[in-house]
Each structure stands twice: as structure tokens, then as C-alpha cells.
Amino acid sequence: xxxxxxxxxxxxxxxxxxxxxxxxxxxxxxxxxxxxxxxxxxxxxxxxxxxxxxxxxxxxxxxxxxxxxxxxxxxxxxxxxxxxxxxxxxxxxxxxxxxxxxxxxxxxxxxxxxxxxxxxxxxxxxxxxxxxxxxxxxxxxxxxxxxxxxxxxxxxxxxxxxxxxxxxxxxxxxxxxxxxxxxxxxxxxxxxxxxxxxxxxxxxxxxxxxxxxxxxxxxxx
Amino acid sequence: xxxxxxxxxxxxxxxxxxxxxxxxxxxxxxxxxxxxxxxxxxxxxxxxxxxxxxxxxxxxxxxxxxxxxxxxxxxxxxxxxxxxxxxxxxxxxxxxxxxxxxxxxxxxxxxxxxxxxxxxxxxxxxxxxxxxxxxxxxxxxxxxxxxxxxxxxxxxxxxxxxxxxxxxxxxxxxxxxxxxxxxxxxxxxxxxxxxxxxxxxxxxxxxxxxxxxxxxxxxxxxxxxxxxxxxxxxxxxxxxxxxxx
Numbered sequence: 001x002x003x004x005x006x007x008x009x010x011x012x013x014x015x016x017x018x019x020x021x022x023x024x025x026x027x028x029x030x031x032x033x034x035x036x037x038x039x040x041x042x043x044x045x046x047x048x049x050x051x052x053x054x055x056x057x058x059x060x061x062x063x064x065x066x067x068x069x070x071x072x073x074x075x076x077x078x079x080x081x082x083x084x085x086x087x088x089x090x091x092x093x094x095x096x097x098x099x100x101x102x103x104x105x106x107x108x109x110x111x112x113x114x115x116x117x118x119x120x121x122x123x124x125x126x127x128x129x130x131x132x133x134x135x136x137x138x139x140x141x142x143x144x145x146x147x148x149x150x151x152x153x154x155x156x157x158x159x160x161x162x163x164x165x166x167x168x169x170x171x172x173x174x175x176x177x178x179x180x181x182x183x184x185x186x187x188x189x190x191x192x193x194x195x196x197x198x199x200x201x202x203x204x205x206x207x208x209x210x211x212x213x214x215x216x217x218x219x220x221x
Numbered sequence: 222x223x224x225x226x227x228x229x230x231x232x233x234x235x236x237x238x239x240x241x242x243x244x245x246x247x248x249x250x251x252x253x254x255x256x257x258x259x260x261x262x263x264x265x266x267x268x269x270x271x272x273x274x275x276x277x278x279x280x281x282x283x284x285x286x287x288x289x290x291x292x293x294x295x296x297x298x299x300x301x302x303x304x305x306x307x308x309x310x311x312x313x314x315x316x317x318x319x320x321x322x323x324x325x326x327x328x329x330x331x332x333x334x335x336x337x338x339x340x341x342x343x344x345x346x347x348x349x350x351x352x353x354x355x356x357x358x359x360x361x362x363x364x365x366x367x368x369x370x371x372x373x374x375x376x377x378x379x380x381x382x383x384x385x386x387x388x389x390x391x392x393x394x395x396x397x398x399x400x401x402x403x404x405x406x407x408x409x410x411x412x413x414x415x416x417x418x419x420x421x422x423x424x425x426x427x428x429x430x431x432x433x434x435x436x437x438x439x440x441x442x443x444x445x446x447x448x449x450x451x452x453x454x455x456x457x458x459x460x461x462x463x464x465x466x
Contacts, residue, residue: 152356152369162355169348170376214372217291 001093008097013104015074022067022105027112030063034116048121053182056117057175060135061142063109064102065164068146071102072154084219091216095147099211102143110135123186130185130193134200138178141204145170148211151218173203231438235431241424245271248417256414262328263414269321271421272314273343275429277381279311280350282433284378287371298444301367304374306436308353310429315347342383349377363444 016022037055041047048055075084075098084094114135118125125131146167153162177200184193249267256263286304289295322340323333334340357370 148372152373153359162352162359165348165355166352166373169345169352169380172345210376214376218369218372220368 001090001096004089004093005096005100008094009100009104012071012074012098012101016070016101016105021070022108026063026066026070026105026109029066030059030109030113031116033059033062034113034120038120045122049123052117052121052123053179053186055121056113056182057138057179059113059117060106060110060138061168061171061175062164063113064106064139064142064146065167067102067105067109068143068150068167069163070105071098071147072150076154091219092212094219095212095215098147099140099143099208102147103139106139106143107136110139125186126188127185127190130190131182134178134181134185134193134197137197137200137204138174141174141200141207142167142171144204144207144211145174148215148218151215170207174200174207177203231431231434234427234434238424238427238431241420241427245417245421245424248413248420253414253417259329262325265321265325267414267417267421268425269318269325270418271425272321273318274422275425276311276314276318276346278426279307279314279429279433280346280378280381282307283311283350283353283374287374290367291371291375298363298367299441301363301371302440302444303433303437304371305354305357306433306440308350308374309436310432312347312350312354313432314425314429315343315350319343319347342380346377346380349380353377 034055037051037059038048041051085091114125114131117123146163149166149170150163153166177196181193181196181200184190184196245267249264253264253267255261283304286300286307290297290300290304319340322343326335326340327333353370353373356373357366359366361369
């Protein structure tokens with residue numbers, strides 16, 4: 001299973017490296033969302049700094065949704081997903097590989113969003129260890145859900161608008177916990193972040209296990 | 222049971238639901254007195270909990286029917302249609318629960334909406350099942366749609382126990398259940414008020430049965446029509462191929 005996961009992960013990363021869709025489209029979209037928040041809140045840095053955890057995770061969520069849609073589109077091209085199914089490769093291995101690929105792209109998106117929010121909102125990202133740890137776990141949680149839901153929403157039409165509608169309610173505990181943990185980290189009260197980190201870890205693990213169990217059924221369906 | 226008898230039974234359930242809802246309105250608005258603390262606002266409580274109950278019941282049935290559809294031994298199109306019919310009615314009742322809760326919240330808490338755990342989880346449930354209905358609208362084959370929506374229904378149902386237990390797990394603004402069955406058998410609603418509440422629960426449950434039955438029947442007919450049209454199209458195509466050769 002792990003060998004399949006690593007192979008799928010490498011395949012998705014090399015396709016992305018050649019096509020550069022995420023780099024040319026999703027990363028700029030992340031920047032646009034952060035800038036739009038600045039416009040929306042009238043560039044008041046005090047307000048933006050206070051709302052930074054929420055704004056950051058909303059930006060990351062939308063950018064990750066695009067990354068997840070991209071991961072599903074790779075399998076849609078030339079019916080690659082159907083071929084994987086016919087080759088009788090273990091679906092949980094394919095799933096893990098796709099989650100790893102989306103999570104790798106997600107780390108890049110999170111880094112860009114954090115850097116732009118820190119510069120544009122004039123905010124100091126204190127406690128980088130806590131913030132980056134939370135970002136990694138939340139990234140895995142959103143990717144774990146997103147990969148299954150992107151496969152569910154794959155159809156001839158309307159899947160682009162459907163994916164955020166399906167993903168947001170399911171990942172809301174992850175986003176809430178991540179935003180709360182960031183809030184505690186930025187306020188220099190890391191002890192308040194730990195209950196949220198526990199929730200984050202629990203939900204991310206549950207999503208990963210459920211995803212491994214149902215991905216095969218969704219692929220067949 | 223013959224189809225005419227089933228139709229009569231369905232009509233009888235529909236009529237009983239209508240009478241029950243009318244009786245709830247009469248008991249709740251005319252017969253019962255205003256409450257000591259909440260005044261006339263208490264009349265909302267004759268509909269709000271029963272609507273929430275029907276929403277949970279509907280999503281429970283959707284989950285059960287979805288699980289039966291996913292299991293290969295019991296896979297029948299009827300389970301998928303039942304899951305969809307129940308989810309549609311569940312979405313309506315969740316919407317009504319949120320609206321009546323909001324009307325209750327304005328005078329008691331001073332706001333139309335508050336980010337309380339129970340309210341937020343209910344809103345998330347509403348969004349989850351709106352997603353379920355949207356997923357069913359994506360063009361795909363019947364079996365693929367059935368499997369995918371069944372998987373989604375199982376994922377979405379995880380929110381129901383969270384809502385149910387949120388008033389115990391978190392310190393929410395929402396009051397705990399007025400009627401509870403358990404070791405304490407706590408009953409905080411008495412007399413005619415309890416009667417009004419009981420009538421409301423029964424009549425809204427009957428309304429759910431009637432609505433799901435009608436919607437399921439309609440979906441079944443729609444499916445039969447689609448299959449008939451497909452058979453006609455194949456026959457016409459075959460005829461034209463044969464005429465060509």
C-alpha cells in the first residue's frame with residue numbers, strides 16, 4: 001500500500017511540476033483572496049490582525065479546494081482514474097498518495113498565505129513552531145476529506161461549484177480548531193491552543209481512516 | 222396490499238396529518254395558557270422541538286436506506302429513492318427548525334442568531350444535506366449516483382449525534398430537553414401543554430410519513446418513465462440501423 005501511495009504521490013507531483021497549474025493559478029488566487037480581505041476590511045491593520053486566524057484559514061480553505069479539484073482533474077484526464085481501477089491497485093494506497101500530493105501542495109499554499117498575511121496585515125507570526133504544526137495537521141485533515149469529496153463530486157457538469165459546498169460543512173471542525181489554535185498562538189497563550197490541537201488531531205485522523213475505508217467504494221461507484 | 226388500498230392508506234395518513242397540525246395550532250394558540258416566564262413565546266415550543274425531531278428522523282431514515290443501498294446483498298433502487306425522498310423532507314424540516322429557533326432567539330436572547338454549539342451544528346447539518354441534494358443533481362448513471370450519495374449520507378449523519386449531545390457537551394444557550402426519558406424521567410411540561418406537545422410530535426411525524434411517501438412514489442414513477450423512454454430510444458435506434466442495413 002505504501003509503495004502505491006509513494007508512486008501516486010510522485011506521479012501527481014511530477015504532473016504538477018510539468019503543468020505548473022497550481023503555481024500559475026492557485027498560488028496567485030491565494031494572494032488575491034488575502035488582498036481582498038484587506039480591501040473588505042478597509043485596510044484597517046488592527047482589525048485585520050485581530051481577524052488574521054479566521055481570514056488566513058478561509059483563504060487556505062478555498063485555495064486547498066482548488067488544489068483538491070486539480071488532483072481529481074489529473075485522474076479525470078485520459079480516464080487515468082479508470083485505468084488505476086482496472087489495474088487492481090489497492091484503492092487505499094491511491095487515496096494516501098493523492099492525500100500526500102494535495103497536502104504537499106497545501107504546504108506551499110499555506111506558506112504563501114502566511115507570508116502574504118504577515119506582510120499585508122503587518123502582523124508578527126509569533127510561536128512559529130505551534131503555527132506550522134497546526135498548519136501541517138489541518139492541511140492533512142482538509143486534504144483527507146477533500147480527496148474523497150472531489151471523487152464524489154466528479155461528474156460531467158457542476159462539480160466545480162459542488163466541491164466547496166460538500167467540503168466546507170465537513171471540514172468546519174478542522175478549520176475552527178485550526179483558527180482557534182492560531183488565535184491562541186498569536187496571542188502568546190500557547191497553553192490555550194492545546195485542546196484545539198487535540199480536536200484537530202482527532203478529526204484529521206478520523207478523516208484519514210474514513211477516507212481510506214470509503215475511497216474504494218467511491219472509485220467503483 | 223393492493224395499490225388502491227395503499228393509496229387509501231396514504232390519503233388517510235395525509236388527512237390525519239392535516240387534522241393533527243390543525244389541532245396543534247388550535248391547542249397551541251387557543252387552548253394552552255401563556256407560560257409564567259416566557260409568556261406567549263412558549264407557543265413556539267409546540268412546533269419547534271417536533272420539527273427538529275422530524276428532521277433527525279428523516280436523516281436517520283436516509284442513513285439507514287443509504288447503508289442498505291451500499292450493502293450489495295440489499296442493493297435495490299428503492300432504497301436510494303427512499304433515502305433521497307427522506308433527505309428532501311429532512312432539509313425542509315431542518316430549515317423550519319432553524320427559522321422557528323431564530324424567531325425564539327430574538328426575544329429571549331436578543332439576537333436572531335448566535336454562534337452557539339447547537340445552533341451552529343444544526344446549520345452545518347442543513348448545509349450537509351443541501352450538499353446531498355446538490356450531489357444528486359449532478360448528471361451521472363443511476364447506480365453511480367446511488368453509491369456516491371449513499372457514501373455522502375453516511376458521512377453527513379455523523380453530525381446528528383453531535384447536535385443531539387451538544388447541549389450536554391458544551392455550555393450552550395439552548396435549554397436542555399423539557400421531556401426526557403431516563404433514570405430521572407424529568408418532565409417539565411405538564412397538563413394541556415404536554416398534550417399540545419404530544420399532538421404536535423405525532424402530527425408532524427405523520428406529515429413526514431405522508432410527504433416521504435408521496436415523494437418516493439413520484440420518484441419511482443419518474444424512474445419508470447425514464448427507463449421506458451430509454452427503451453423506446455434504443456428500439457428506435459435499432460430500427461433505424463436495421464432499415465439502413
